Amino acid sequence: MILVVAEQRGGRLSRASWETVAAAQAIAGSDPVVVAVPAAAPGNPAAEMAAASVAEVLALAHPALETYTADGYVQALSALVGERNPSLVLLPHTYQTRDFAPALAARLERALITDCTGLRREGDRVVFSRSLFQGKLAADVVAEGAAPHIASIQIGAFRADAAVRGDAPAPVRQVAAEVDPARIRQQPEEPFQETKAAVDLSQAERIVAVGRGIKGQEHLQLAGQLAKAFGAELAASRPICDAGWVPMERQIGSSGQTVAPRLYVAVGISGAIQHVVGIKGARTIVAINKDPEAPIFEVADYGIVGDLFEVVPAIIEALNAS
Amino acid sequence: MEREQLDVDILIVGAGPAGLSAALRLAQLQRAGGGEPLSIAVLEKAREAGAHLLSGAVLDPVALRELVPDFAERGAPLDAPVARDRVYLLTGAGRLPLPFTPPPLRNHGNYIISLSRFSRWLAGLAEAEGIDLFFGFAASEVLLDGDRVVGVRTGDRGIGRGGEPRATFEPGVDVRAKVTIFADGVRGNLTKQLCRRLPLMRDRDPQTFAIGLKELWEVQPDRVPPGTVIHTLGYPLRHDEFGGGFIYGMSGGQAAVGFVAGLDYEDPAFDPHAAFQRFKTHPLVSDLLRGGRMVRYGAKALPESGWYSIPQLFMDGGLIAGDAGAFLNSFRLKGIHLAMKTGMLAAEAAYDAVRAGDTSAARLESYSRAIDASFVRAELYPVRNVHQSFAWGLTAGLAYSALALVSGGWWFRRLRTEAGHERMRRLRTPPPPGAAVAPRDAVRPDRALTFDRLTNVHYSGTRHEEDQPSHLLVHTEVCHTICGEEYGHPCTRFCPAQVYEIVPSGDGTSRLQINASNCVHCKTCDIMDPYQVITWVPPEGGGGPQYDGM
Numbered sequence: 001m002i003l004v005v006a007e008q009r010g011g012r013l014s015r016a017s018w019e020t021v022a023a024a025q026a027i028a029g030s031d032p033v034v035v036a037v038p039a040a041a042p043g044n045p046a047a048e049m050a051a052a053s054v055a056e057v058l059a060l061a062h063p064a065l066e067t068y069t070a071d072g073y074v075q076a077l078s079a080l081v082g083e084r085n086p087s088l089v090l091l092p093h094t095y096q097t098r099d100f101a102p103a104l105a106a107r108l109e110r111a112l113i114t115d116c117t118g119l120r121r122e123g124d125r126v127v128f129s130r131s132l133f134q135g136k137l138a139a140d141v142v143a144e145g146a147a148p149h150i151a152s153i154q155i156g157a158f159r160a161d162a163a164v165r166g167d168a169p170a171p172v173r174q175v176a177a178e179v180d181p182a183r184i185r186q187q188p189e190e191p192f193q194e195t196k197a198a199v200d201l202s203q204a205e206r207i208v209a210v211g212r213g214i215k216g217q218e219h220l221q222l223a224g225q226l227a228k229a230f231g232a233e234l235a236a237s238r239p240i241c242d243a244g245w246v247p248m249e250r251q252i253g254s255s256g257q258t259v260a261p262r263l264y265v266a267v268g269i270s271g272a273i274q275h276v277v278g279i280k281g282a283r284t285i286v287a288i289n290k291d292p293e294a295p296i297f298e299v300a301d302y303g304i305v306g307d308l309f310e311v312v313p314a315i316i317e318a319l320n321a322s
Numbered sequence: 323m324e325r326e327q328l329d330v331d332i333l334i335v336g337a338g339p340a341g342l343s344a345a346l347r348l349a350q351l352q353r354a355g356g357g358e359p360l361s362i363a364v365l366e367k368a369r370e371a372g373a374h375l376l377s378g379a380v381l382d383p384v385a386l387r388e389l390v391p392d393f394a395e396r397g398a399p400l401d402a403p404v405a406r407d408r409v410y411l412l413t414g415a416g417r418l419p420l421p422f423t424p425p426p427l428r429n430h431g432n433y434i435i436s437l438s439r440f441s442r443w444l445a446g447l448a449e450a451e452g453i454d455l456f457f458g459f460a461a462s463e464v465l466l467d468g469d470r471v472v473g474v475r476t477g478d479r480g481i482g483r484g485g486e487p488r489a490t491f492e493p494g495v496d497v498r499a500k501v502t503i504f505a506d507g508v509r510g511n512l513t514k515q516l517c518r519r520l521p522l523m524r525d526r527d528p529q530t531f532a533i534g535l536k537e538l539w540e541v542q543p544d545r546v547p548p549g550t551v552i553h554t555l556g557y558p559l560r561h562d563e564f565g566g567g568f569i570y571g572m573s574g575g576q577a578a579v580g581f582v583a584g585l586d587y588e589d590p591a592f593d594p595h596a597a598f599q600r601f602k603t604h605p606l607v608s609d610l611l612r613g614g615r616m617v618r619y620g621a622k623a624l625p626e627s628g629w630y631s632i633p634q635l636f637m638d639g640g641l642i643a644g645d646a647g648a649f650l651n652s653f654r655l656k657g658i659h660l661a662m663k664t665g666m667l668a669a670e671a672a673y674d675a676v677r678a679g680d681t682s683a684a685r686l687e688s689y690s691r692a693i694d695a696s697f698v699r700a701e702l703y704p705v706r707n708v709h710q711s712f713a714w715g716l717t718a719g720l721a722y723s724a725l726a727l728v729s730g731g732w733w734f735r736r737l738r739t740e741a742g743h744e745r746m747r748r749l750r751t752p753p754p755p756g757a758a759v760a761p762r763d764a765v766r767p768d769r770a771l772t773f774d775r776l777t778n779v780h781y782s783g784t785r786h787e788e789d790q791p792s793h794l795l796v797h798t799e800v801c802h803t804i805c806g807e808e809y810g811h812p813c814t815r816f817c818p819a820q821v822y823e824i825v826p827s828g829d830g831t832s833r834l835q836i837n838a839s840n841c842v843h844c845k846t847c848d849i850m851d852p853y854q855v856i857t858w859v860p861p862e863g864g865g866g867p868q869y870d871g872m
Contacts, residue, residue: 216828239825241788242837248483248788254780255788255839273780295769 001055002028003086003148004035005077007094008045009068013037015203016092016153018160021052023153024090025164027119027126031087034058038076038177040066046172053166062177064184067191070100071184076177078107086148088126093152105150111143113151155202156260156281199233201250206232206263207282209252210240211275213268213289213308217245223267226312229319230265237275253278268308271296288312325475326495330361332672333499335461335474335512337366338375339437339658340644341505342444343389343665344672349451351673360676362453363497365476367460367843369864371445372438374843376536376620376872377658378568378580380404380551381435384697385662390447399439401572404429405549410606412557412567417606425727426654426705429551434570434578437658438869460860461506464515465496471640473498474512479862483789500681501672503641505665508623509845510646511859513633522633522642528741529648530627530709532565533846535598535818536580537778538618538871545610546571553655555716558600558763563587564626564712564719567601568655569610576871579611582655584626585816585850586713586742590749593761593815594846595621599772600763608771616773619781620872621818621844626652627739629706635664635693636671636686643668649698653705653723660698667692704730710737746852752807756832758824759810775820779840783868784819786839786861793861794821794838800853801834809852816850818842842867 002024006017017035024033032055037046039061046059060080064072073096081089081104091097093115105112117138118129128141128151143149201207208227214220227234236246238253252259253275260281267288269275276299279285287300288308297303304311332348334341345364352359368374381400386393393400407429411418449455462477474497480490506512508531517523550571559565564584571577581598601607625631625648632649635642643649643664650657671689675681693699708726712719722733753759767774786793805811806824811834813822819840827833843866848858 212825215826218828238837238839239835242835251788255785272776274776277780 001084001086002031002033002088002090003081003084004033004054005089005091006035006037006045006049007092007096008037008039008042011039011041011044013045013048014092014094015160016094016155017049018052018163019155019158020090020092020153021049021054022158022160022163023119025053026158027121029121032056034084034086036060036077036080038065038073040064047169050169050172051165052170053164054170057170057172058175059172060175060177062179064179064181065177067188068096069184069186069188070103071186072179073100074103074107075179075183077104079178080175081108081148089148089150091150091152093154097152101150101152108150109145110147111145111149113141113143113149115154116151117154117157119151156258159260159283199250201233201235201252201257201259204233204259204261206230207235207252207259207261208232208265208267209235209237209269210246210267211237211269212239213270214240217243219309220245222309222312225316226265226267229316230263232261232263232265235259237269237272266296266300267312269296270294271299325493328363328495328497330363330497330499331501331676332360332362333473333497333502334362334364334505335502336505336507336510336644336646337364337368337371337441337445337455337457338505338507338644338661339441339444340646340661340665340668341366341503342441342448343385343662344503344505344643344669345448345453345455346389346444346451347666347669348673349448349453351670353451355673355677360673363499364448364453364455365459365461365474365497366455366457367860367863368866369458370442371455371457372440372442372870373868374866375438375441376534376622376867376869377437378534378536378570378578378655379435379437379658380429380570380656381433381440382654382656382659383431383433385659385666389662389666396447397443399443400433400435402434402548404432404434404551405547406551408552410552410554412554412604412606414557415605417604424723426723427553434549434551434572436572436871438872458864459495460863461497461512462494462860464512464519465498466519469520470638471502471516473502477860477863481790481862483791485791488789499639500676501639501641501686503643503665503668503672504646505644505661505668506646508625508645509848509858513642513646514848516637516640516642517633520637522637524634526633527627527630527739529625529631530739530742531585531623531849532582532626533585533594533621533623533816533818533844534580534582535594535621536578536619536872537616537781539577539579539611539614539616540575541577541611541614543575545614546577548573554601554606557604558597559583560589561717562715563592564709567607569607576617577610577614579607582624584712584742585623585846586745588745588747589762590746590809590812590852591759591762591815593763595775595778595818596761596764596815599765599767602771603765611771616781618869618872619773619778620867620869621842621846623845623849624657625650626709628652628709629702631739634690636683636689638683639681641668641672641686641689649702651701651705652709653726654701660701663696663698664693667696707733707737710739713739743850743852743854746809746812746850748808749810753810758814761815775818776840779819779842782819782842783870784840784842784866785868786841786865788839790862792836792838793859794836794841794847795857795859796834796836797855798834800855802831805853813847813851813856816846818844818846821847839865
């Protein structure tokens with residue numbers, strides 16, 4: 001049995017949870033996939049998760065899971081794993097997973113392989129791929145020691161919409177999580193966002209990103225209009241964020257976020273390798289650049305060679321007309 | 323502000339070959355001497371051992387043999403023994419092999435190594451001896467009590483771009499020590515502070531430097547067999563420019579390809595990165611690399627000026643070792659063994675001083691005497707004028723080098739040097755407003771054999787916390803007023819990592835943009851800027867290149 005630990009916040013499943021389900025399905029074969037949804041009230045997200053073609057969804061409930069704490073999650077999940085004895089535990093490689101997964105692995109005395117970009121079966125072993133050196137090298141990793149091995153899946157490595165949906169909803173079972181609130185050492189404070197506009201671009205479906213070709217801050221509104229017309233988030237390459245024209249948390253690339261949208265529109269971005277490694281997971285890349293030799297066209301699915309100040313208004317007009 | 327304080331007996335700043343050899347030697351002395359163990363700590367700004375270390379490199383194992391006699395059994399990563407040496411004088415399309423390999427470039431008995439791997443191994447030995455190595459901690463300031471060095475302060479963490487503390491703010495730690503060994507490398511930021519605040523450079527020549535750029539390649543089988551050592555002179559450098567290329571064959575089908583250019587060139591349009599890329603297009607090099615793949619990139623300055631520019635190495639509570647003290651033999655193109663040996667000698671002096679309860683400059687002077695009595699002086703003194711003689715041009719430099727070989731370095735007088743940046747000449751014709759000075763020797767990158775800076779930088783693996791102040795302190799008035807006319811912004815060319823860019827500021831003028839997070843910590847800008855308005859300070863600990871195999 002493969003256990004997937006889904007992540008929800010405020011009752012909303014993260015898209016990365018679906019990506020992890022897709023990863024589990026890809027390797028499961030005849031092994032059943034079970035999804036656990038830890039929360040204080042996991043009803044809604046568990047019901048949503050039941051749309052997936054999986055053997056079972058476990059609504060892992062305890063009031064102490066209302067807000068995330070590493071101790072609470074480690075207790076709940078180590079008990080669940082001990083009881084269910086899966087062959088493999090998969091988690092989305094989110095910030096939350098990064099926080100508690102090492103402790104979970106240590107508690108269970110099991111191997112942990114983080115940020116995997118792929119996995120496959122070889123005989124009775126599971127071989128995980130991880131990228132090293134900022135994506136330059138891919139290493140194959142095999143866990144040693146007793147099962148279950150624990151692995152986290154890189155955001156964007158699998159596509160959320162590749163998760164197979166079932167013909168009928170999967171059974172949802174209520175499970176009381178074993179959590180002793182007295183043994184939770186963390187006292188979380190109110191969550192806050194560093195800036196009001198903070199977004200998690202890794203979850204965005206569509207992104208319009210601007211680069212140096214935009215020339216001046218005053219032209220950013222043009223990119224903003226394009227993003228609005230697409231219903232997309234606005235992001236930028238490093239020079240733009242460095243200049244302070246776009247907030248740093250919207251920077252994409254090796255020193256910013258790694259994203260995997262369905263549509264990525266690169267406006268005036270030359271496509272330096274530092275930027276391109278951040279959009280490897282994008283499904284469709286559209287590039288607008290006046291330099292036909294710009295490396296962005298090597299990765300773009302659709303390329304428009306032209307002056308963005310002519311091309312972008314035309315696209316906005318066409319989108320708004322349709 | 324509340325600062326933590328850590329007290330140790332001996333502090334070593336920098337986990338390069340000098341610092342790690344010092345640490346290991348201290349552990350050995352401790353074991354042999356017994357008694358109450360001394361507390362020893364090593365600070366290193368890289369997030370792991372060897373990550374900021376780059377060299378050619380050919381290792382003369384003389385110091386290693388002394389420090390770790392059973393180095394072979396203990397798995398020293400000596401990649402390949404040198405099997406064949408070649409030196410070529412390159413012209414635009416041709417090559418002239420020197421009829422014989424000059425003795426200083428004969429490498430029989432030496433090894434081709436990756437300095438980052440070698441140092442990681444040394445760090446493992448030191449850790450196994452119980453030495454505390456603190457990685458990811460940059461020493462940002464020397465702590466002085468009058469003229470006495472009492473330790474260092476590590477950099478604050480979690481300072482935002484505008485200088486404001488972020489949620490993760492942690493003030494730096496004061497590490498106080500009876501003796502501090504400064505092994506902070508070429509143009510070390512602490513040694514630079516020391517030389518300003520104490521009269522350590524009195525009667526010394528200014529230090530001069532070179533920049534070394536290097537790529538690691540996976541080459542087609544048998545194209546560059548392990549143990550191959552090729553050095554070149556000439557193309558694409560001009561006759562009056564110091565430097566040359568190197569190709570070293572390593573095991574596992576890898577080759578180190580690099581280029582060294584003196585940071586005392588006169589032409590402000592000179593561009594070391596462009597020269598390196600141009601060098602690779604020479605048939606001698608491109609034939610070897612064809613069908614291969616570049617897998618790593620990096621750059622680092624190296625001290626070239628030798629004996630007369632070595633600072634006073636001892637002070638109350640402090641010693642200087644390795645590249646920080648300019649210990650490099652530019653005649654043999656080697657410095658790792660000197661770094662190791664000076665680190666070991668510094669360890670011995672520090673150990674004796676702490677045990678004796680006297681860490682004054684007078685006591686620590688024994689370090690300088692030990693260097694004079696060792697192979698370090700025997701090797702450096704006879705070549706004391708060699709680098710300087712290249713200021714007269716390649717032919718004269720080679721001629722003097724030959725003379726030095728037979729005469730033991732004799733000349734009519736001591737050859738003086740000036741700091742390299744002072745040799746840069748102003749542009750004869752300033753570029754028209756809004757136009758940039760074209761880098762000399764630029765090639766159009768094909769991204770197979772030749773690369774643009776930014777692509778190269780990616781292969782250095784360099785990363786920094788983005789939300790921090792620039793660690794390159796630049797007085798930009800000069801940049802925005804006279805530099806464009808006088809030198810055409812040479813920082814955009816001598817930086818091998820595209821940290822400096824002149825970008826339009828929107829109102830028709832242009833401004834300097836500093837991409838500090840591209841920095842590979844080579845120190846070239848701190849050295850070569852003609853106005854000396856750039857100061858390199860360590861960024862938040864852990865930031866910087868991620869060299870492996872370099």
